Amino acid sequence: MSAKTAILLLQMGGPDSLDAVEPFLLNLFADRDIIKIGPAFLQPLIARFIVRRRAPRVMENYRQIGGKSPLRELTDAQAKALEEKLGPDYRCFVAMRYWHPSTLEALAAIRKEGISRVIALSLYPHYSRATTGSSINELNKVLQAAGVQFEVSYIDSFYNHPLYIQALAEKIETGLAGFADRSQVELLFSAHSLPQSFIDDGDPYLSHIEETVRLVMERFEKVSYHLAFQSRAGPVKWLEPSTDEMVKHLAAHGCKNMLMVPLSFVSDHIETLHEIDIEYGSEARQLGITDFRRTESLNSSPLFIECLADLVQQEGNKS
Numbered sequence: 001m002s003a004k005t006a007i008l009l010l011q012m013g014g015p016d017s018l019d020a021v022e023p024f025l026l027n028l029f030a031d032r033d034i035i036k037i038g039p040a041f042l043q044p045l046i047a048r049f050i051v052r053r054r055a056p057r058v059m060e061n062y063r064q065i066g067g068k069s070p071l072r073e074l075t076d077a078q079a080k081a082l083e084e085k086l087g088p089d090y091r092c093f094v095a096m097r098y099w100h101p102s103t104l105e106a107l108a109a110i111r112k113e114g115i116s117r118v119i120a121l122s123l124y125p126h127y128s129r130a131t132t133g134s135s136i137n138e139l140n141k142v143l144q145a146a147g148v149q150f151e152v153s154y155i156d157s158f159y160n161h162p163l164y165i166q167a168l169a170e171k172i173e174t175g176l177a178g179f180a181d182r183s184q185v186e187l188l189f190s191a192h193s194l195p196q197s198f199i200d201d202g203d204p205y206l207s208h209i210e211e212t213v214r215l216v217m218e219r220f221e222k223v224s225y226h227l228a229f230q231s232r233a234g235p236v237k238w239l240e241p242s243t244d245e246m247v248k249h250l251a252a253h254g255c256k257n258m259l260m261v262p263l264s265f266v267s268d269h270i271e272t273l274h275e276i277d278i279e280y281g282s283e284a285r286q287l288g289i290t291d292f293r294r295t296e297s298l299n300s301s302p303l304f305i306e307c308l309a310d311l312v313q314q315e316g317n318k319s
């Protein structure tokens with residue numbers, strides 16, 4: 001057995017080709033942690049029906065951003081940077097919830113290296129049952145089924161970690177510096193939406209998001225800011241206001257300069273590269289927002305990698 005510790009980075013995953021879009025969506029819509037559709041035994045069937053209708057539009061979106069999700073490469077780069085930062089006592093692995101490498105594939109790779117201690121580190125800063133909760137459930141299911149003895153601990157959120165806040169603030173500062181007059185900029189935080197029913201059932205996601213925004217904005221003076229929610233994916237009540245409505249509202253009130261700040265995901269993916277850059281960008285310009293920009297995603301920002309390393313070291317010091 002190796003004395004090293006494995007860091008298992010939990011992420012959603014995304015299709016790595018246009019052919020992968022349908023099976024990726026099927027995995028997602030079959031997961032009752034993220035969406036419950038009908039009784040459990042019918043969900044795979046209903047998921048198939050939903051995906052058949054949704055896939056052509058989603059495939060076109062992926063085609064427009066280069067034919068695949070960049071999440072695999074970006075997460076691998078984060079894993080590599082984190083491993084370098086942590087040094088020889090640690091090895092980093094990636095487990096994607098709805099695509100490859102799957103949780104099973106990641107655990108097999110850890111076992112092959114003879115490592116028995118695992119720290120599962122969610123790459124979603126804000127805890128939700130739909131995201132981190134689902135990845136941890138999947139990890140526990142696979143661990144049980146495999147019958148292998150790993151010593152596992154979990155880092156399930158970091159929405160208020162000072163280095164995460166600093167990394168976001170750094171991207172905002174860079175974004176603001178691109179405008180001619182920063183006092184004329186509306187900052188719009190755009191978090192991934194979630195059905196309101198999750199919050200009503202006690203999910204801390206919304207309060208985590210609000211705390212991140214509060215802590216980031218403590219670092220800025222005289223900047224006007226707003227919070228809205230993007231990427232709803234079904235006919236129930238989702239968190240409000242939607243990013244779309246907020247862009248319209250701010251444009252109607254004369255906003256000409258907007259800096260959109262994606263929250264909830266730390267890497268570029270379909271919702272930054274397509275939904276924000278292409279969809280909201282063109283809508284904003286049509287509505288008279290002449291200078292529309294987005295902050296860079298954290299990806300492998302040195303401050304963000306430092307944040308992940310600190311989370312791991314704090315967890316390591318507990319045992």
Ligand SMILES: C=CC1=C(C)c2cc3[nH]c(cc4nc(cc5[nH]c(cc1n2)c(C)c5CCC(=O)O)C(CCC(=O)O)=C4C)c(C)c3C=C
Pocket residue numbers: 012013014015025028034035054058069070071124128130131192193194195205233234264265268269270271
């Ligand atoms: C079905 C309901 C969905 C909920 C609830 C949801 C919550 C949620 N998602 C993210 C982050 C990501 N979502 C991504 C893709 C994606 N999400 C949904 C649906 C729900 N998400 C779908 C159907 C898809 C696929 C794309 C599409 O069909 O529109 C991704 C990965 C994208 C990629 O680059 O491939 C991420 C990341 C969060 C943070 C969240 C709630 C907190």
Ligand SMILES: [Fe+2]
Pocket residue numbers: 192231233271
């Ligand atoms: Fe989404």
Ligand SMILES: [Fe+2]
Pocket residue numbers: 192231
């Ligand atoms: Fe999503």
